[in-house]
Amino acid sequence: MLHGNFHSSFFALLKEQKIKTAFVLEGRPGLEGAKILCAQLLKQRIQPVLIADNMAGFCFLQGHIKQAWIAYQEDQGESLLCVIGSLIVSILAKRHKVAVKAFPAAKKSAATASQANIFYFAGKRVAAKGVKGFVPLTESVSKNYLTEIYL
Amino acid sequence: MSVESPLFWPAKFEGDTLFVLDETLLPEKIRYVKVKNVAQAVKVIRDMKTRAFGQFLVVLSAFLLVLASNKKSNDKVLVAQLEAAALALNKSRPTFPFAEVTSMVVGWAKKCLAEGVDVKSSLEKNIQGFLMAIRGRRLERVRKLAEALKSHASILTHCNVSGELAMAVAICKAEGKELKVFATETRPYFQGAKLTAWELRAVGVHITLVADNAVATLLSQGKVNAVVIGSDRNCANGDIANKIGSYQIAVVAKEFGVPVYVLTQPSKGIATGQDIPIEIRDEKELLVFQGRRIAPKGVKGFYPGFDVVFSELITQAIPINVQ
CATH class of the missing domain: 1.20.120.420 (translation initiation factor eif-2b, domain 1)
Structure with a gap:
């Protein structure tokens, strides 16, 4: 399972490891997983299988995930700053005894986005009017969850 | 009511x-x-x-x-x-x-x-x-849920609990309890963004929408002190099936010590969660949104419709009386 916006050198590592298929989280709100990561994998002839961000748990539970990779943007000492959703992946991986590896991200993102980002999907409004939104784009992942950190 | x-x-x-x-x-x-x-x-x-x-x-x-x-x-x-x-x-x-x-x-x-x-x-x-x-x-169960929700509860909910959460928080509000609710948007059909946000807004509750991937941040930062979800299928051993995403929410809630409340319909028709057949829906429902693909051609999709949540992850079942 892959989550985040990985540095370009990451894909050579995947090729080296002879990875053929990868589950990719779509990465709300910007859908970077669906748009960018999937395209990068296709270029490397690795088959991306897109899942919604809420389907990671199912995939772990069914034993589909043999290793998990998250992209980190900053080393914060006891934790890594990663794209939102990385903490869920890491907690699930720990529960299911799957290795979680962190690789540098291609770029650093803002900490939060405006609430309007959650009201729309692919340019269309999906949220009821009058509600508020909370849109964190990054989160800290404790190194306790991680198996390996690439520099 | x-x-x-x-x-x-x-x-x-x-x-x-x-x-x-x-x-x-x-x-x-x-x-x-x-x-x-x-x-x-x-x-x-x-x-x-x-x-x-x-x-x-x-x-x-x-x-x-x-x-x-x-x-x-x-x-x-x-x-x-x-x-x-x-x-x-x-x-x-x-x-x-x-x-x-x-x-x-x-x-x-x-x-x-x-x-x-x-x-x-x-x-x-x-x-x-x-x-x-x-x-x-069901009205009785709404009242039971309202009793379980304490004042100053900050609730995370997922998908939509068929009107019962909205009605319970309306009761709480009438009783002077202060509550707020975070709703996951619930991809791919957005039941949280469309249904839950709409009905909670209608009863005047403070409702905040989050992406499905923001749950761990909410729970780890103490922004939520109760998770409330429904159940689509119940097992004799207390396991349940509910909307996809429920399992990872329950796992993360357990990790951060946040109680998980589930509205249930007790049944002995099936022994455990492992016996529940999970519906796998068409990948197009995930890959295509209102006629437009969200991922490049060649990308496959996988769309399991439901999760099993094991009883050990459930703090309290709020059952409907089936006697």
């Missing part, structure tokens, strides 16, 4: 037609789909025009449609028609225990036949009575 969400009872009979609230059009439009026969009932379930409790309402009401359309047949033929309806409804969506409901109705019909009682009138009475009993018991 001062405020009843339209999602609490999303189908109604008028004449010989069932009108089913089309939840896919909410919140922009409140429109009811006309259902006149069993095939149409199966279609509204399969197309997810209605879901969760609404499906059970449609399943039970489909038998009323069979009864209404039966003008001249003898009781033996009528029971055969009811059995055929049950079979079609049972196959509509595999994760749901429709067979538990349809076998009950067919059982009533067969009993009437064996005892020489008029099947049509007896069955109509039984189904209507059962629906009214369910309604009362």
